[in-house]
Amino acid sequence: MEDDTLNLNNLIDGSGYADYELDLTGLDLRHALESIRQMIERQRRRREVRSVLIRLDPPVPGQGETLFRPVGKHLVELLKKEMISRVKPYADKECSGFVIHLPAGKEENISDDDTDS
Known part of the structure; x- marks a missing residue:
């Protein structure tokens, strides 16, 4: 008999591996969205x-x-x-x-100097 339970482990990234990290902990929504922009x-x-890897504050009961x-x-x-x-x-x-992937830039005049910043 097959196990028909739903496995949600594939939907959530538990590794936290990413090339870079954007720490938004402690920020309000306006500042968090501006950082993402x-x-x-x-x-x-x-x-x-x-x-x-975009880090956010964990849920706290009652807050x-x-x-x-x-x-x-x-x-x-x-x-x-x-x-994205x-x-x-x-x-x-x-x-x-969240772990997000950003595509390569599409601007026509990308210089090598810009890629280092």
């Missing part, structure tokens, strides 16, 4: 694909909603606009967040 803007000038849901909705919108190529929730004992 700046990261996306910088990526437009880079030639390589990058993965980024209301975390940034996980609104940031996640924002990342889905960026995915639809093809500004992949997004996967991340969770460990210390924080929650």
Whole structure:
């Protein structure tokens, strides 16, 4: 008999491996979204694909909603606009967040100097 239970382990990234990390812990939503916007803007000038671990504050009982849901909705919108190529929730004992993949920049005048910044 087959085990028909739903395995959600493949939907959540537990490794936390990424090329870079964007730590948004301690920020309010406005500042968190601005940090993501700046990261996306910088990526437009880079030639390589990058993965980024976005760290958010973990949920705390009694403190209301975390940034996980609104940031996640924002990342889905960026995915639809093809500004990011992949997004996967991340969770460990210390924080929650997302692992995203940023596509290589599409600007025509990408210079080698810009790729180092």
